[in-house]
Amino acid sequence: MASTAITLSLRMRSIILSIAILAVALFAWELAIPPEQDAGELTEYELLTGGGAPKAGIPPPSEVLTKAWEQLSDPFYDAGPNDKGIGIQIGYSLYRVLTGYFLAAAIAIPLGFLIGMSPLMYRALDPYIQILKPISPLAWMPLALFVIGDSQASAIFVIFICSIWPMLINTAFGVANVRKDWINVARTHELGSLKTAFLVILPAAAPTILTGMRISIGIAWLVIVAAEMLVGGTGIGYYVWNEWNNLDLTSVIFSILMIGIVGMLLDAIFGAVQRSLQYSE
Amino acid sequence: MPKPFLSIEGLAKRFPSPGNTAEPLTVFENVSLGIEKGEFVCIIGHSGCGKSTIMNVLAGLDEATEGAVIMNGKEVRGPSLDRGVVFQNYSLLPWLSALKNVTFAVKARHKDWPRDKVMAHSYKYLEMVGLSGGAELRKPSQLSGGMRQRVSIARAFAIHPELLLLDEPFGALDALTRGTIQDELLKIWRGTGQTVFMITHDVDEAIYLADRILLMTNGPQARVAESVEVGIPRPRSRDEIVEHPNYYKVRNHLVHFLARRSKELAGSANTTPNGQPETVRFGEGIDEEQSGRPPLYAINQ
Numbered sequence: 150m151a152s153t154a155i156t157l158s159l160r161m162r163s164i165i166l167s168i169a170i171l172a173v174a175l176f177a178w179e180l181a182i183p184p185e186q187d188a189g190e191l192t193e194y195e196l197l198t199g200g201g202a203p204k205a206g207i208p209p210p211s212e213v214l215t216k217a218w219e220q221l222s223d224p225f226y227d228a229g230p231n232d233k234g235i236g237i238q239i240g241y242s243l244y245r246v247l248t249g250y251f252l253a254a255a256i257a258i259p260l261g262f263l264i265g266m267s268p269l270m271y272r273a274l275d276p277y278i279q280i281l282k283p284i285s286p287l288a289w290m291p292l293a294l295f296v297i298g299d300s301q302a303s304a305i306f307v308i309f310i311c312s313i314w315p316m317l318i319n320t321a322f323g324v325a326n327v328r329k330d331w332i333n334v335a336r337t338h339e340l341g342s343l344k345t346a347f348l349v350i351l352p353a354a355a356p357t358i359l360t361g362m363r364i365s366i367g368i369a370w371l372v373i374v375a376a377e378m379l380v381g382g383t384g385i386g387y388y389v390w391n392e393w394n395n396l397d398l399t400s401v402i403f404s405i406l407m408i409g410i411v412g413m414l415l416d417a418i419f420g421a422v423q424r425s426l427q428y429s430e
Numbered sequence: 431m432p433k434p435f436l437s438i439e440g441l442a443k444r445f446p447s448p449g450n451t452a453e454p455l456t457v458f459e460n461v462s463l464g465i466e467k468g469e470f471v472c473i474i475g476h477s478g479c480g481k482s483t484i485m486n487v488l489a490g491l492d493e494a495t496e497g498a499v500i501m502n503g504k505e506v507r508g509p510s511l512d513r514g515v516v517f518q519n520y521s522l523l524p525w526l527s528a529l530k531n532v533t534f535a536v537k538a539r540h541k542d543w544p545r546d547k548v549m550a551h552s553y554k555y556l557e558m559v560g561l562s563g564g565a566e567l568r569k570p571s572q573l574s575g576g577m578r579q580r581v582s583i584a585r586a587f588a589i590h591p592e593l594l595l596l597d598e599p600f601g602a603l604d605a606l607t608r609g610t611i612q613d614e615l616l617k618i619w620r621g622t623g624q625t626v627f628m629i630t631h632d633v634d635e636a637i638y639l640a641d642r643i644l645l646m647t648n649g650p651q652a653r654v655a656e657s658v659e660v661g662i663p664r665p666r667s668r669d670e671i672v673e674h675p676n677y678y679k680v681r682n683h684l685v686h687f688l689a690r691r692s693k694e695l696a697g698s699a700n701t702t703p704n705g706q707p708e709t710v711r712f713g714e715g716i717d718e719e720q721s722g723r724p725p726l727y728a729i730n731q
Contacts, residue, residue: 330521333491336509338538338589348534352525428525429571 175210182209208399216399217406231391233383235404239411241383245301245376246369249308253365257313258358261320262346265354271321278317286311286372290379300380307376312365319361323354352426359423366419370412385411433503434464435625436488436593440705441497443483457483458652461497462705463644470619470626472636473654474684475646476692481629485595488627489515501593511539514591518598520582522570528581529566532556532588539589555588556581559614576607583611587618594619596628600635609668612639620665633684637662638671643680644707645687648696655695657707658683679712 157165183206208216224236264271286307293303327350335345377386385408392400442459458480465471473481486492488499490509499506501513522531532552540548556566559580570578579599586594599615600608616639619626630636636643637660645656662674671677702708 330517330519331523333509333515333517334521334523336491337489337511337513337515338535339509339511340538349523352523355525426525428569430524 179209179211182207206398208402212399213402213406216403220400220403230382233388235385235388235407238383238385238388238404239407242373242377242385243411245304245384246308246366246373249305250312250366250369252305253309253313254316254362257316257361258320261317261358261361262324262350264317264321265324266350271325278314282314282318284310286368287375287379290376300382304373304376304380304384308369308373311372312369315364315368316358316361319364320354320358323357323361324350326357327353352428355426356423356428359419359426363416363419363423366415367412370408370415374408433500435467435469435502436465436627437500438463438465438484438488439498439500441484441487441494441499443480443487443492444495456651457649458646459496460700460705461654463654463657463707465625465627467625468623470628470639470641471644472628472630472640472642473644473646474630474633474636474688475652476648476688479646479649479652479692481646482597485515485597485627485629488593489513489595491515511589512591513593513595514586514589516579516582516586516594516596516599518601520570520575520578522578522581522585524570527567527569528561528573528577529553529556531570531581532585535585535589552584552588555584558587558618559584559611574607576603576611579603579611580614583615583618587622587624590622590624592625594624594626596626598629598631601631608635613668615639616665633681633688636684637677637680638666638668643684645684645692647698648692651697653700654707655691655700656687656710658710659712661712676712683710683712 220235224234226232226234227237264274289307289310290303293306294300297303297306331349331353332345335349340348373384374386374389377384378390381387381390385404389401389404389408392398392404439462441461443457444454444459445457446454457478461484473484475481483492487494488506490506490513506513522528523534526534529549529552532555533548536543536548536552540551543551553562553566556562561577561580561584565573565577566581570581573581579602583599586596600611603611612635628639630639640660643658643660644654645658646652647655658680660680661676662671662680700707
């Protein structure tokens with residue numbers, strides 16, 4: 150019997166351990182929640198001021214799971230501005246993230262190519278990149294709201310500005326570091342500059358560019374929650390804040406978990422694309 | 431006298447010294463030589479004599495400070511598909527399969543060819559270097575060093591360059607693999623009659639492959655001092671070649687040059703009137719060149 154336990158693959162053992170950790174954590178969480186205190190005898194005044202209502206507290210995991218089941222079984226309901234399904238909220242967030250992100254990619258990748266190919270452009274643009282890069286994306290928000298005037302577009306702009314830098318820097322780095330030998334192969338085969346860019350430099354720099362894109366999508370997903378808390382209206386960030394205002398901590402915890410799961414899926418997708426473009430020398 | 435197929439005229443490469451204060455550093459100078467169509471020429475010299483630079487200039491990847499290279503009556507300016515290059519480190523594109531690396535070159539050469547013709551042509555050359563049966567679908571990282579160099583040779587031959595430039599193509603291979611690929615190279619070369627210019631460090635490899643071996647003095651201010659005609663009839667076989675009376679004469683001459691004279695001659699000027707390297711030819715009975723020297727020299731520097 151013992152031998153079969155040892156021969157279990159590492160994968161199986163890691164799964165079992167993961168589940169065990171989850172079970173222990175949930176159990177500890179459930180135990181740590183103090184039971185609802187009986188309010189006892191209340192004066193008329195206390196009853197009138199709502200003293201008999203249960204106090205808001207951290208919900209136990211069982212409540213969160215019930216909430217998750219309830220929300221996920223009908224994710225796309227829409228019952229007015231302050232009551233939309235989790236699917237709709239995540240959909241809004243994804244729409245903003247992907248729009249801002251792909252706008253950034255459309256600018257960062259060609260510009261990164263230019264910077265990577267030309268030492269002159271690299272030196273000329275480097276100071277601007279160095280200054281703009283460390284600015285917290287939310288610092289742009291007031292300016293964006295004033296200039297753009299629209300809160301939705303401002304949120305997309307914030308995503309754009311935060312996801313552009315890793316893509317720009319990684320593209321420039323990848324392009325600048327393409328092995329000279331491969332460029333020479335293109336030259337000895339009389340490839341024009343456009344063909345060289347697409348047939349040699351792009352595939353050679355692709356893994357580095359994808360690394361930048363993967364970092365960017367991670368940052369964009371981090372930033373959208375904060376941005377939506379500011380602009381409000383829709384989106385998962387707004388949802389978290391709205392549930393906090395409702396003092397519905399069960400929904401807050403549930404939405405935090407959902408943010409994590411969506412972020413993980415986004416990263417996994419980019420990870421898979423990155424692996425498919427990876428090559429070994 | 432008509433110009434040879436490939437004519438190198440007064441080539442020199444100099445690098446400015448730091449700060450432009452002192453004399454520029456001359457890697458090599460006064461390199462003038464001619465190569466006939468279909469000739470197989472090897473060039474030997476110690477590291478730093480600039481043979482790789484000469485090859486890069488021939489390929490059009492580098493520019494000489496002085497002089498010119500003329501091929502087929504036209505000056506070489508920039509890289510061209512007429513000059514195929516096999517690099518020392520194979521320079522295969524690692525994200526493409528072996529087959530795709532060859533079709534990459536064939537498509538660049540014949541832009542109007544349909545897909546199946548490109549494929550057939552590429553397969554033909556891959557089979558010629560002994561790569562078939564699924565190995566051609568692998569990425570370079572999944573192939574051995576010898577296989578990679580085969581792909582690189584197939585890629586170079588498949589575009590039918592008029593001049594093939596090989597930069598120490600077998601330097602990183604083990605002796606056994608090296609021998610096989612040398613034989614394959616000779617076989618393809620005999621079939622196509624292309625002109626080959628090859629850099630090597632291996633004296634025996636040069637004698638086995640070349641019609642003529644160019645010897646360079648040590649750098650800086652290196653030059654091509656001698657052009658040694660091997661004079662062993664083809665086809666050559668590895669075991670019979672050592673029986674030929676020229677074999678050890680040529681070999682001793684090369685080894686002696688590399689071990690001693692490349693250093694002694696460093697910095698000296700060519701004495702021939704046209705600036706071409708001195709021709710050294712060995713024949714039956716002419717062995718004054720060798721008199722008074724032991725039959726074998728070892729390179730001991």
